[in-house]
Amino acid sequence: MKNTKYIIWLLVIGLSIMxxxxxxxxxxxxxxxxxxxxxxxxxxxxxxxxxxxxxxEEIWGRKLSVSLMLRSDMVxxxxxxTHRVEMDMHTISGNNEMVYDPWRRIYLGIAAANTxxxxxxxxxxxxxxxxxxxxxxxxxRAWYYFHLVRLFGDVPYIDEPITGANAxxxxxxxxxxxxxxxxxxxxDLEFAExxxxxxxxxxxxxxxxxxxxxxxxxxxxxxxxxxxSASDFSTAYSYAKxxxxxxxxxxxxxxxxxxNAAESGASPEMIFTLDYNNVEADDNAYDQVAPMTGIRxxxxxxxxxxxxxxxxxxxxxxxxxYRTRVSFQTEATIGGTTVDYxxxxxxxxxxxxxxxxxxxxxxxPGDYARGNKRATSINYPMMRYAEVLLIxxxxxxxxxxxxxxxxxxxxxxxxxxxxxxxxxxxxxxxxVPASAVPADLSGTVTLDDVIxxxxxELAFEAKRWYDIKRRNLGDQVFSASGYEGAKPDWNxxxxxxxxxPQDEIERNPNLDKLTN
Numbered sequence: 226m227k228n229t230k231y232i233i234w235l236l237v238i239g240l241s242i243m244x245x246x247x248x249x250x251x252x253x254x255x256x257x258x259x260x261x262x263x264x265x266x267x268x269x270x271x272x273x274x275x276x277x278x279x280x281x282e283e284i285w286g287r288k289l290s291v292s293l294m295l296r297s298d299m300v301x302x303x304x305x306x307t308h309r310v311e312m313d314m315h316t317i318s319g320n321n322e323m324v325y326d327p328w329r330r331i332y333l334g335i336a337a338a339n340t341x342x343x344x345x346x347x348x349x350x351x352x353x354x355x356x357x358x359x360x361x362x363x364x365x366r367a368w369y370y371f372h373l374v375r376l377f378g379d380v381p382y383i384d385e386p387i388t389g390a391n392a393x394x395x396x397x398x399x400x401x402x403x404x405x406x407x408x409x410x411x412x413d414l415e416f417a418e419x420x421x422x423x424x425x426x427x428x429x430x431x432x433x434x435x436x437x438x439x440x441x442x443x444x445x446x447x448x449x450x451x452x453x454s455a456s457d458f459s460t461a462y463s464y465a466k467x468x469x470x471x472x473x474x475x476x477x478x479x480x481x482x483x484x485n486a487a488e489s490g491a492s493p494e495m496i497f498t499l500d501y502n503n504v505e506a507d508d509n510a511y512d513q514v515a516p517m518t519g520i521r522x523x524x525x526x527x528x529x530x531x532x533x534x535x536x537x538x539x540x541x542x543x544x545x546x547y548r549t550r551v552s553f554q555t556e557a558t559i560g561g562t563t564v565d566y567x568x569x570x571x572x573x574x575x576x577x578x579x580x581x582x583x584x585x586x587x588x589x590p591g592d593y594a595r596g597n598k599r600a601t602s603i604n605y606p607m608m609r610y611a612e613v614l615l616i617x618x619x620x621x622x623x624x625x626x627x628x629x630x631x632x633x634x635x636x637x638x639x640x641x642x643x644x645x646x647x648x649x650x651x652x653x654x655x656x657v658p659a660s661a662v663p664a665d666l667s668g669t670v671t672l673d674d675v676i677x678x679x680x681x682e683l684a685f686e687a688k689r690w691y692d693i694k695r696r697n698l699g700d701q702v703f704s705a706s707g708y709e710g711a712k713p714d715w716n717x718x719x720x721x722x723x724x725x726p727q728d729e730i731e732r733n734p735n736l737d738k739l740t741n
Contacts, residue, residue, distance in 0.1 A: 262344030271341035278334035319727030429500035462620035479645035522572030561594025
């Protein structure tokens with residue numbers, strides 16, 4: 226029986242050749258073997274499978290995380306590969322692998338979560354033992370759908386395993402309206418908040434406050450949609466304050482610790498992370514963000530120089546702000562010669578660029594199994610306490626609580642002044658003293674103040690594109706006055722939503738939102 230369960234676990238986490246588009250032949254949800262679920266440990270196996278898809282190369286290991294960076298106004302592309310150019314220039318087609326690979330992998334994660342939820346019904350255990358495990362599946366399913374709905378808008382909503390009995394129903398499924406998807410996400414997170422524990426042994430295991438934090442962000446995002454309302458800001462504010470007032474999390478005293486694989490796992494700031502622990506799996510469940518953002522031919526990184534900061538973005542950061550040092554690499558040793566960023570192209574490689582590079586993922590990757598700093602031990606912050614404070618600050622602005630807005634945004638700015646030990650290039654640690662930058666805000670906090678603080682604090686954490694979309698900033702940030710200059714193909718009427726993969730539409734025309 227043990228060997229059988231191991232095989233089923235591999236099925237749950239590793240179906241890399243099946244997608245939502247394969248419903249005609251072998252539905253992605255067909256992962257509910259009779260007799261598998263007997264104990265809460267069996268449910269946890271399926272839940273672990275649902276988590277594993279998120280760290281795959283097709284989601285946070287490279288394709289989704291990097292595409293979100295490229296679609297923002299903060300990261301430029303040092304590559305001429307068509308699928309990446311489309312992301313950078315907002316000319317995205319449904320045939321782009323950075324669209325269909327994350328789509329497929331996300332639905333595989335959802336299928337694994339659905340399997341865990343459905344299989345839990347077969348487990349005879351008390352609710353206080355079973356539901357905290359099942360709640361993890363509800364949480365990760367909500368996490369996946371939250372990405373889908375922000376990327377694509379209306380999407381097919383599947384909340385059960387697809388078996389022979391119901392496969393025909395899903396073969397011709399239509400997209401579920403965005404508002405309904407949000408309602409389902411909220412329902413899942415409410416169940417998760419009710420049953421998850423208030424603390425966990427690792428930041429990659431969600432807690433009740435992880436669910437509360439995401440409820441705050443979901444309501445904040447919904448508030449600015451065409452189906453949201455002003456009351457959503459108040460609801461988001463209440464969830465954010467629930468996390469803040471719990472005392473369960475605090476800001477890490479050193480901003481660099483959040484991006485140090487040896488420190489981030491124990492950081493008091495991490496609310497939910499995707500954990501890479503030297504994973505080297507056959508289905509690419511390992512991390513490639515560090516090489517994608519690393520300096521080409523750097524003696525330490527040997528990066529690929531694909532996703533790099535826009536020079537104007539670097540110039541927009543105050544050099545005395547400690548977050549600047551942590552976020553950017555401005556020195557490197559290339560071919561035995563230490564140079565500053567004005568000479569990063571010394572290697573002669575066509576992709577090497579003379580600009581500061583992203584340092585958050587290359588500086589302290591921990592143990593890694595492969596060259597180019599792949600398969601790191603990084604805990605990627607999906608939600609951290611600083612973001613909850615900034616969610617609260619934004620909601621406070623929207624609800625007229627200026628005192629609250631000042632309190633929450635200034636906590637983030639005060640931590641940035643603490644300084645700490647960092648490096649510039651990954652070699653000699655340097656203690657950066659505390660400074661008066663950024664100074665506390667005073668007077669009236671504006672929405673622009675909060676969005677700007679998010680841009681600085683959460684730089685290169687794949688948050689910026691979602692902020693641009695939810696606040697309808699595209700016409701502003703992709704204009705001639707934006708950091709990247711004018712994006713000539715930007716069209717706000719169509720470019721906020723990602724096109725559904727074309728092969729999905731060809732198999733099921735009901736998914737074509739342009740004709741339905």
